[in-house]
Amino acid sequence: MSIDQDRADGSRGAGVRAERQAETRRRLVDVAREMFISDGYAATSLDKVAERAGFSKGAVYSNFSGKEELCMAVLDSIHAEQVVQVAEVFSGPGGLDDKIDRFAVWAREGIGQPLWVALESEFGAVARQSPFVASALRRRQREVRAAIAALIEQVTTDQGITLRFPPEQAATMLLSLGIGLGALRSIDHGVDPGMFGDAMRALLRPAPPA
């Protein structure tokens, strides 16, 4: 009945089986994340992911419905880290302008290593063939846009200023700019990522007072 009883032997609590499976899943996601990021989605085979994680392909399919779901778990893992980082950026010391500057720096660094954007873009193409993936990505993207819009709105209302664009629109512009710049940089490493901050400030320039 109880699924997490203590045992006389070393095994204890929460079900050895469930714990091992969770660990398997974690390792698969970690390895897949590394390989998807460095080699891309299409170029990463499930066989190699499983092998480098110390399992067989069967482990993948007993933890995920397939390659697509594994990649979505990877993206979730990445997004979770990004949320933490952005939260740190905005919860740090300094005025609101400082927060915006720090965000620009963070985004520039993220764009400077554009492999994540490349993965996201490539996986976006998969969504065209899979309505499930399409709706999942759409949902995530809307959440991201809404989160950015909320940050913008908070900053502007705290500052008592109004932008040229409503927060939702400004958020979409910033996200587009970051994605596009990352895409360009993934092809041409010579593109300067520093201009994200400049463009960001140009887009977020306050409207002249009525």
Place this chain on the structure above:
Amino acid sequence: MSIDQDRADGSRGAGVRAERQAETRRRLVDVAREMFISDGYAATSLDKVAERAGFSKGAVYSNFSGKEELCMAVLDSIHAEQVVQVAEVFSGPGGLDDKIDRFAVWAREGIGQPLWVALESEFGAVARQSPFVASALRRRQREVRAAIAALIEQVTTDQGITLRFPPEQAATMLLSLGIGLGALRSIDHGVDPGMFGDAMRALLRPAPPA
């Protein structure tokens, strides 16, 4: 000796063989373009492209080194059309502001049908595995950025104004914005493509006179 001699029978001039091959290549590119755009790069098989063009896969491999080169030919075909369209936009009547407005409209329409951007993004992922594709895409991208920068510079010098950013930087920003917005829209059709023009004008706003 002569490779384009007239014959007594129907065959004549310029080499029947070369002409038929050129036609084959054209049809393959046309069909591949349609399928790559509508289904994406990975989801389009060479067998189906060849079949829908009325050939076998062998025709593909005797005209292209492989799938990658076929896709680059498709992208070239698309870019050629885009160059013509942009040239029309900028050679049309009206002042320079009108030209910018028309460009914004054209870009918005292109972003409204983001399938080209999706193909370009997906193919960008392929470049990571293929140095040849990588350098080819990098070269094309630099040409595009330089062309946009040249247009911006021409417009601003004609107008006698200076922007907040040098033309090359402004071009990169605009291109990023367009690509990113197209990418967002390829996932979420609800994203408003009209904001490209607004963001474009915000980025190209003249610097205050010193």
Place this chain on the structure above:
DNA sequence: CTCCCCGGATACCGATAGTATCCGAACTGT
């Protein structure tokens, strides 16, 4: 202690990019 359940392994299938080989028609030299 026994039976069952399920996470993971193994074997297999279909599709697809790429390669090797072949065929026949267009080119070439006489």
Place this chain on the structure above:
DNA sequence: ACAGTTCGGATACTATCGGTATCCGGGGAG
């Protein structure tokens, strides 16, 4: 005009990969 060569495209085959079906052994419940 005829014989030999060349080459564009077809056919057959291989390797790889995503996905499915089936199997096995150890943890879980009574």
